[in-house]
Amino acid sequence: MLEYELLTTGRLSQALEYLDKLEGVKLLAGGTDILVDIKKKSGRLPEFDYLLDISNIDALKFIRQKNDFIELGPLVTHTMIINNRLIKDNFPVIVEAAKTIGSNQIRNRGTIGGNICNASPAADLLPPLLAYRAEVVLESRDSKRVLPLSEFIKGPYRTDLKTNEILTAIQVPNLKVNYFKDNFKDKDRFKENNDIKDNKETNNKPSNSTNIKDDNFKDNFSNNFNDNFDDHFKDYKLNNHLNLKYFSSFQKIGRRRAVTIARLSLALVVGIDAEKIIQDVRVVPGAATPYPRSFITVEEALKGRAVEKIDPEALGRLAAEEMVSITGERWSTPYKKPAIATLVKRGLMIVEKEVAADEED
Amino acid sequence: MSFNKVNKSVKRIDAYEKVTGRAKYGADLKFAGMLYGKVLRTKYPHARILKIDIKKALEYPGVEAVLTARDVPNNQFGVIIRNQQVLAGKETFYIGDGVAVVAARTEEAAERALELIEVKYQELPGIYDPEEAMKEDADRVHKELPGNQVIHHPLRKGDIEEGFARADVILEREYTTQFVEHSYLEPEVVIAVPHEQNSLVTIYGSVQNPYATQNAVASVLQVELSRVRVIQNHLGGSFGGKDEVISSMAARAALLALKTNRPVKMVNSRDESILESYKRHPYRMKYKVGATREGKLVAMEIKAVADSGAYACQTPFVTWRSVVQATGPYEVPHVKTDTYGYYTNNIYTGAMRGYGSPQVIFAQESLMDELATELGMDPLELRLQNIYHNNSITASGQRLDNHKVSLKEVILKAVEASNYREKYAEYNKSQSGDKKRGIGMAISFRGCSLGAEAVDAAAAIIHIQKDGSLDLYSGLAENGQGLKTIFAQIAAEELGIDLDRINFMEVDTSIIPDSGSTVASRSTLIGGNAVRNAARKVKAIIAEFIEEEYGDEFGFKAKDLIFKDNRIYVAEGKDVGDIKEIISFKEMAGKAYNAGVLLSAYGWYKAPEISWDEETGQGNPYFTYVYGCQIAEVEVDTGTGEIEVLKMTAAHDVGRAINPANVKGQIYGGVMMGLGYAIMEELETEEGYIRNTNFDGYLIPTVRDMPEIIPVIVENPDPVGPYGAKSIGEPTLELGSAAIANAVFQATGRRIRSLPLNLERVLIGHSLSKGGNR
Amino acid sequence: MKKIKVNLTVNGKEFTLEVGPKERLLDTLRERLKLTGVKEGCGIGECGACTVILNGEAVNSCLVLTGQLDGSEVITVEGLEVEGRLDPLQQAFIDHHAVQCGFCTPGMLMSARALLDKNPHPNREEIKRAIEGNLCRCTGYQQIIEAIESVAGKGEEEGADYFEWDPD
């Protein structure tokens, strides 16, 4: 029979202190995963002696706009996500996914931090967060590091979380900034015009030091990067590329119409330029692979293509092949193959349609 | 006929307690000195028990008793065939078998003690498929029995060879259905209190059938019935499911209570509930049908095999209902059916709302659509050509002549309410996009009450207090379906009083005679008649008393009295409705009491005669029938396999609706269960193990799965039923699966012959599971 | 095992409790405070029978440890009725035949109450979303939806009526 002590605190520093001092500590946030695991004596649950309740640490409950990203505290509940304008306007796929999670009661308790750290193959926030290239901030008493979510998730129900760490923030980068960083940050022109030094090194690199975004990026760009983004690059020759318009969707298949774990899901984010060329694309299915990840083959196949020219049907098949190349033939493959093809096809058709509708406006 | 209390949507008399949280369910009860009981269940579905060591468990602090099969005076019980073990002694037969029970001062201590019981098992090979169990050389699940067959019901009508010889078209199809869990929201609870008020043991809890539980406990303890008292509590749903499983739980709790001389409470967790409690029978059905080119049915041959699991439980009766309904409500001159139940080492199966009909209706109503497709006919027209009318002869040779056979009326009303014809034509045209719509129907006739299964009688007691308030006792139990309200309405109607004057007492086996089980949608019909009978008896006593007191003064006879509005009147003047008050009901009660008049009466009702020949399956198995038609409209996502049920129209002839709002509630609830059965519910078993033991894996419909439901209540009063009322509980869920499967076929062109119609079956045509395809 | 001290307001009354590390809010309410209107149907957050309002939001009390709740406020079905006056939702459940076996009813009422507190005039879709985590095996949900709609549609006065007793 499982025996443990319950530790409570309202302060992050004390929680980190506990983690530092004690062995065998498990974190408790909304409890909608871990309390179920405890009740079911789940084999996935490692042995622990202390359950550290972080749910009352107010400092971990926030949603705020930073210069080039939106930052969420790990204790942000699914309900908070759904009701938040900032997220809805900037990252609608996260909201759409949050809406499909569990029931109202579960959404009121369950947190984004818990969803990430539980790292279920079917965790509904993972595909959108991965699609938006989210990064996680991990703190221990003496250190702090920032990691792309894609590197934090190590496998089914496995993360890179160290025993003395707490996930303290999730940063979702502004789409355009992110796209820019991914593609052009080392271009000469960019350097000249914007006078940014060494961004290449500090970016995307796990680092224990400080939050690069807060410091370097902010200073080098402007105080209100998001608002002035387009201004900034007015005369930039790749402006056309940067002036992307984003279209996105979240789809989820479940065995019933509510309170259902994803049998399969798909987060799709597509950025197109003025010529309707796909410049930026993220295709991240959930529950298709042992842990959610970008379907790179599909993304590559889409990049640089004109929206009217894509063949959703063929790309759906490509996604199915990519899935099988990752998972091999499993018992569920005969179903998931055609189903993932459908989701990808449909997601792209939605994009086509929205692009067309957008044109008419 | 006009009524004051019946045929009205009066509010439920138990609703107030339930909305305020006051209603006490089994788990809410506490007794002084109460202990907590827990069951250790087997590790393997089929195993020999070599050794059980309870020493460490007994020594654990707080533990008061640990019992094994050795401590059970009579270890076998059962309503039909006594072969269910209270605790497994030498051998376990299925994964839910209990091996030992513990009583401790806290639930935690009891749970801890379970871990300390050491059991040595020898795992044995088991039989997990009835097809295997049927084989000549199969191992026997129960060694003392000659074979694995629980039951075989043959039915022979006409000459099957000749029938098929006359057919222009012959179809042969095979259908299968799954294990289904009742999923009552309240898990099972029992509390056994020793030596309370002169009973040896009193059982409280979520008991669906107090008499069956009383019988089982008395037989296990080897004591007389009157020493075991069973008192029912508010029941958080049952649907046929809180019978044998409660009997065994009650027996275990009683043993612990007597051993420790303290009350013992046993509450199942949801996982324990799903692991142990019996399920709906899975069926494998082979259907062969012959018809003329014009669409007239000429012959039907059926072989249906039910998985009984480890015990006989209700298999003989469940399969018997299948026999009568297997050919559907159609005139077929030549019929041969064979319905079997076989033992396996799967979880045992028993009664569940519908009782043997949902399986065969799924098969047979799917088949009718397949035949229509084959013949190029509209499925509705094919049905209308073959359905029962008055004086039709059923497959079992019964002439339907003692009640209105309203099938055609019911179908046409459903067709109209659902706009079936138009929609059918519309959806037959080719549809663009991945999402396709379809509409489908299913119809049935259903025998009311127990039929030839068992004695069919029930009791009621009406007891009027000296202030005119009334206690009503019934031998049938409120399961949540609204029985208390219905019975109170009947008593109120007869006695002309308001419902708030009636106090409905929970079933207490020491007060009221064995009325059989609250099953088979028999309560309103049989129990309602008993209540009416009791009320009429009291009424006669009152009338006689009033006549004696006031008859001369006002010049009337007992028979002229009118009971209404809590008063007693006599007709006066020439116009109908001119009445004069003699006395209020309340005042009358006081006077009668003072005059030494007994204002109590027993009511008893025994169902009309029926007949059955087990050899040929011929006879009059039920004394009356109800008729239903449900029409489902669906949208199928042919890219993902998802089904959205858009609308269900449910038309049911109920004889008379004693409480129309209640009838609607039964329809809504039944449609929901039918929908769950059709598209999502399935207990997943693998070699006798159960994979989904809670509501995260066993999915039942949420509010968002529910379509718009159009209830159509059809009333053709039955000569036998109280005020003409018949049944509604079960017919509502037996039709949904076939209606939905037929609609899915129209939408997709894919005929799915196995339930449930899950994502995989709809998208790729077969199901998948970790253990391979099933 | 170390106990945790918790101050908790339940149905307007304050309690100071010493609880163990495994004690769920559900256990505290049912076993200690005898509020047995709160039901347990699954213990893993799937059925909603244990729903209570915690700091203004509907939650499954089986998935909350009482030790987490210092300073919190809880309302159970027993707290809906004030001085013998039923909450309009309770009355509506009676009037609309929204109750059969009644086991889901307390949780259903709390989900509905939490909804109406935030959104006094929800539409049918919003009502369904609010109770999607409350399983009912008896009613097919139809009459429950009708009951909630009947209160939701009643306008401000009825809402105000309810707020009178709000402990805030």
Ligand SMILES: Cc1cc2nc3c(=O)[nH]c(=O)nc-3n(C[C@H](O)[C@H](O)[C@H](O)COP(=O)(O)OP(=O)(O)OC[C@H]3O[C@@H](n4cnc5c(N)ncnc54)[C@H](O)[C@@H]3O)c2cc1C
């Ligand atoms: C009925 C039901 C339905 C559900 N439906 C869905 C669904 O549809 N989709 C879905 O994705 N999920 C679903 N879930 C799962 C669950 O609700 C979510 O994953 C939720 O987001 C978990 O958050 P939590 O705060 O409750 O996590 P907890 O249970 O508190 O924690 C989960 C894990 O994360 C760790 N953890 C939590 N916070 C941190 C932190 N800040 N730093 C480090 N580690 C941390 C914990 O130690 C634990 O290992 C469902 C659960 C239930 C019970």
Ligand code: FES
């Ligand atoms: S008991 Fe809490 S949700 Fe079922």
Ligand code: FES
């Ligand atoms: S009324 Fe029985 S579960 Fe809802």
